[in-house]
Amino acid sequence: MQLLWFLLGLFVGLVLLVWRQRMAEARMKMLLRKLRADSWAEGLSFTSQLSSAIAGQERQIKELKEQLGQYRQILQSAPLAYIHVDDENQLIGCNTQASLLLDIEQPVLVQDTRPRLLLELVRSYELDQLIDQTRHTQKLCQQEWVLHSVSPDPADISERPSYPLRGYGFPLNRGEVGVFLENRQEVFILTQQRDRWTSDVAHELKTPLTSIRLVAETLKSRVDPALQGWMDRLLNEAIRLGDLVEDVLNISRLEGQKLQGLNTKVVDLPHLINVVWQSLEPLARVKHLQLTYEGPDHLLIELDESLMHRALINLMDNAVKFSPPRQVIEVRVNEEKSDDSSEKSISPHILIEIMDAGPGFLEKDLPYIFERFYRADPARSRASRDGVGGAKLPSASSSGGASSGTGLGLAIVRQIVEAHQGTVIANNHPDTGGGWLKIYLPGKLLKSLTNS
Numbered sequence: 525m526q527l528l529w530f531l532l533g534l535f536v537g538l539v540l541l542v543w544r545q546r547m548a549e550a551r552m553k554m555l556l557r558k559l560r561a562d563s564w565a566e567g568l569s570f571t572s573q574l575s576s577a578i579a580g581q582e583r584q585i586k587e588l589k590e591q592l593g594q595y596r597q598i599l600q601s602a603p604l605a606y607i608h609v610d611d612e613n614q615l616i617g618c619n620t621q622a623s624l625l626l627d628i629e630q631p632v633l634v635q636d637t638r639p640r641l642l643l644e645l646v647r648s649y650e651l652d653q654l655i656d657q658t659r660h661t662q663k664l665c666q667q668e669w670v671l672h673s674v675s676p677d678p679a680d681i682s683e684r685p686s687y688p689l690r691g692y693g694f695p696l697n698r699g700e701v702g703v704f705l706e707n708r709q710e711v712f713i714l715t716q717q718r719d720r721w722t723s724d725v726a727h728e729l730k731t732p733l734t735s736i737r738l739v740a741e742t743l744k745s746r747v748d749p750a751l752q753g754w755m756d757r758l759l760n761e762a763i764r765l766g767d768l769v770e771d772v773l774n775i776s777r778l779e780g781q782k783l784q785g786l787n788t789k790v791v792d793l794p795h796l797i798n799v800v801w802q803s804l805e806p807l808a809r810v811k812h813l814q815l816t817y818e819g820p821d822h823l824l825i826e827l828d829e830s831l832m833h834r835a836l837i838n839l840m841d842n843a844v845k846f847s848p849p850r851q852v853i854e855v856r857v858n859e860e861k862s863d864d865s866s867e868k869s870i871s872p873h874i875l876i877e878i879m880d881a882g883p884g885f886l887e888k889d890l891p892y893i894f895e896r897f898y899r900a901d902p903a904r905s906r907a908s909r910d911g912v913g914g915a916k917l918p919s920a921s922s923s924g925g926a927s928s929g930t931g932l933g934l935a936i937v938r939q940i941v942e943a944h945q946g947t948v949i950a951n952n953h954p955d956t957g958g959g960w961l962k963i964y965l966p967g968k969l970l971k972s973l974t975n976s
Contacts, residue, residue, distance in 0.1 A: 604704045607642070609655060611699030614639035625687065625707060627673055651691065655701045658693030665693045668708070688712045723776040726769045733769060737762040771932040775896065778831075778939035786828040786943060790971050793823045793874070797855055800836045804844055811849045819857030824971040825874060827944055835940040838933040839878045839961050846882035846959065854879040859970065872967035873946075879960050884952040893950055894938040944969065 599606055605622035609615055616639050618628055626646045643652060650669035658665045668691075673684035688708040696702055740759040747755055794817065801808075801815050808815070843853045856877040885893060892898045934950075941948045946965040953960040 604706055607703050607705070608696075609642050609701050609703075610639065611659075613642050613652065613655060615642045615645060616700075622705065625689075625705060626671075627684075651703070654691045654693045655703060658695055658701050658703075659699060662695045667691050667693075719776055722772055726772040726776070729769050730766070730773070733762060733766045737766060768932070771936060774834075774936055775932065775939055778936070778943050786831065788826050788828050790824050790826050791829045791832070793825050793857060793876075794819060794821060796829065796833060797836060797857070800833060800840055801855075803837065804840055807841075808844050808853075811844070811847065811851075813844060813847055813849070814852050815855065816852055817855050817857075819855075820859075823857060823859070823874070825965065826969045826971055827965070828940075831940045831943070835937045835963070836876075836878075838937050839963075842933065843878055843880035843882070843959065847880045848882065851881040853881075859967070860964075872970075874965040874967065874970060876963040876965070877960065879953050879956060880958040881956040882958040884958050885950060890950055894934050894948065896932060896935045898935075941965070 600619045602619060602621065605625045606619045607615060607622050607626070608617035615628075618626075622628060628645050642655075648669075648671055650667060651671075654665055654667045657667075669689060670686055671689050672686045688711075690706040690708055692704045692706075694702055737759065740755060740762055744752070744755045744759065797817065840853070840855075847853060854877070856875075856879075858875045858877075860873050860875050889898075938948050941963055944965055946963060949962045949964070951960045951962070952958065
C-alpha cells in the first residue's frame with residue numbers, strides 16, 4: 525500500500541515537472557518571439573536561442589547608443605541653436621550655439637540635477653509663446669522676433685546685444701518641445717545695406733532725371749515738327765524713369781512700417797474706391813469697361829488715405845489694362861468675422877476684392893508677383909505690357925494716366941497693405957479666369973459710424 529502511494533506521488537510529481545517545463549518552454553518561446561532571435565538559431569536549445577537573442581539585443585542597444593552619441597555630437601556642432609524643454613517649459617537640453625546665442629551656461633545644465641524654467645534663463649515672451657503654440661497645435665510652428673538679451677541677475681545692468689531671430693518649434697513626445705533658433709542678424713544687416721543703397725541711388729538719380737525732363741519739355745516746342753516724335757519718346761522715357769525712381773523711394777519709405785509714420789485718419793472706404801474709379805474712368809471709357817461694386821454704402825476705417833489710394837489705383841489700373849473690351853471689373857468689400865487660416869487672413873478683418881476678366885496670372889508666377897521688379901515674362905515687349913495677352917504685370921501708375929511699367933506696382937501694394945498690418949493675396953478667379961486680388965485689413969482698424 526505504501527508502495528502504491530509512493531508511485532502515485534511520483535507520478536504526480538513527474539506530471540507537475542513536465543507541466544512546469546512546458547510552461548517554461550512556452551514562456552521562453554514567447555520571449556524569443558519578442559526578442560526576435562536569428563533564424564539560424566532555431567535548431568538550438570531554448571537556452572542557446574535565448575542567449576543568442578540577448579546577445580543580439582545587446583548589439584542593437586550598443587549600435588543605438590552609438591547613433592544617439594553621433595546625433596548628439598551633430599546637434600552640438602550644428603550651426604543653428606537648439607533648445608529642448610519638457611512639458612512644464614523646463615530646459616532639459618541645449619547645444620553650443622544656443623548657449624552662446626541665449627547666454628545660457630551649459631555647466632548649469634550638466635551639474636544641476638533640478639531642471640530650471642526656461643524663463644529663468646531666457647527672458648523672451650516670444651520664445652515661450654512659440655513653445656506653447658507648438659505644444660497646443662502639435663504642428664511645426666514658425667515665428668520671428670527680436671531678442672533683447674537680458675541678464676537673469678538683476679544687479680547686472682550692462683548693455684547686451686539684440687538679435688533678430690527666427691524660431692522653428694516642433695512637438696515631441698510627452699508634451700516636450702524642441703526649438704531651432706536661427707540668428708537673422710546677418711540677413712538683417714544685408715537687407716538694410718541693400719535698401720540703403722537702393723534709396724541712395726534713387727535719390728542721386730532723381731535730380732538729373734528731373735533736369736532731363738525739363739530740358740525735353742523746353743526743347744519740344746522748339747525743334748522741327750519732323751523730330752517731334754523723337755522728343756515725345758525722349759520725354760516719355762524720362763517720365764518712366766522718374767516714376768521708377770519715385771516708386772523705389774516709396775518702397776524705401778514704407779519698408780518696415782507697422783502703423784508707424786503713417787498719416788492715418790478715418791476714411792469712408794466705399795467713397796475712396798469711387799474716387800479711385802473716377803480717376804481711371806477715362807481709360808476705362810476707351811475700352812467700354814464698367815465697374816460693379818458690391819458691399820456696404822459706408823464703411824469707416826482708419827488708414828493712410830493717400831497710401832491706400834495708391835494701392836487701390838495700382839490694382840484697379842491693372843484690372844483696366846488687362847481686361848478685354850466691354851467687360852466688367854468687380855469690386856467687393858466685406859467685413860469678415862470668420863478665420864481663414866488657408867489664406868493667412870486676420871479675424872475679424874475687412875476684405876477688399878478686385879476681379880477682372882483678363883488673362884489672369886500664370887500659376888508659376890503667383891508666388892512671386894509681389895516681389896520687386898519681378899517680370900512674368902522677361903522677353904515681353906513694352907507694348908504687350910500695355911494690355912496685349914499674357915500674365916499681368918505690376919503697374920506703377922500713380923495718377924491713373926500712363927503706366928510706367930516699372931515692375932514695382934504690386935510690390936508697392938504689398939508694402940502699403942503690410943504697413944497697415946494687412947495681407948494681400950493674388951489668385952485667378954475660378955469663374956472669369958482673370959486676376960483676383962484680395963486685400964485683408966485687420967478689423968481693429970474699423971470704426972463705427974456712431975463714434976465717428
